[in-house]
Amino acid sequence: MINKKVKNVQEALQGVTNDMTCMFGGFGLSGIPENAIAQLVKLDVNGLTCISNNAGIDDFGLGLLLQKKQIKKMVSSYVGENDAFERQMLSGELDVELIPQGTLAERCRAAQAGFPAIYTPAGYGTEVSEGKETREFDGKMYVLEYAFKADFAFVKAWKGDAAGNLIFKGTARNFNPNMCGAAKITVAEVEELVPLGTLDPNNIHIPGIFVQRIFQGDVYEKRIEQRTVRPKL
Secondary structure, three states, X not given: OOOOEOOOHHHHOOOOOOOOEEEEOOEOOEOOOHHHHHHHHHHOOOOEEEEEOOOOEOOEOOHHHHHOOOEEEXXXXXXXXXXXXXXXXXXXXXXXXXXXXXXXXXXXXXHHHOOOEEEEOOXXXXXXXXXXXXXXXXOEEEEEEEOOXXXXXXXXXXXXXXXXXXXXXXXXXXXXXXXXXXXXXXXXXXXXXXXXXXXXXXXXXXXXXXXXXXXXXXXXXXOOOOOOOOOOO
């Protein structure tokens, strides 16, 4: 019987050391691996290169790692909402690589599928393409972008089983699926870990072959960056 279940987040993150490259699923604060991030803070690992759509906010998400200056480099698409990120970037303490969002997703997917690189039209003729190989296809110019090479991918799903099969819910089905299997080790934390055979195969979003470790997370805050409501009439 396939069993990739680990007891807790501490066991799930065994082998994480300084100067590693890690992927983090999620979009904004939706679907982020909260337990894995909290454990990385406790482990006090440093010099991390983080591949994530965004950098969290000051007191939540990857912002917690930025607070302790555990991140050496951020590879992201959107970096607003985080004062610590801004301060460290402007002071030169933090290396930042900004990537078009679709390119970020496809570089994850390329790593997942075992492709070494992709061609994309995004960024051609801008700073994004400087120093990179370009090529014309059917009269249109493309930029060569290499697949990511990461040590760990941390993702968060709604449900999963001991074999590593995952189901995502709502907006959490964003960068999480693309990052599964895109690193040497994929760690999945789930809101509910169910027995094998419970999940309908037709509803599984990521098969267990892309996951090496899985555990049930603690209570999730599920914050949002900004809450906007209508004033009372």
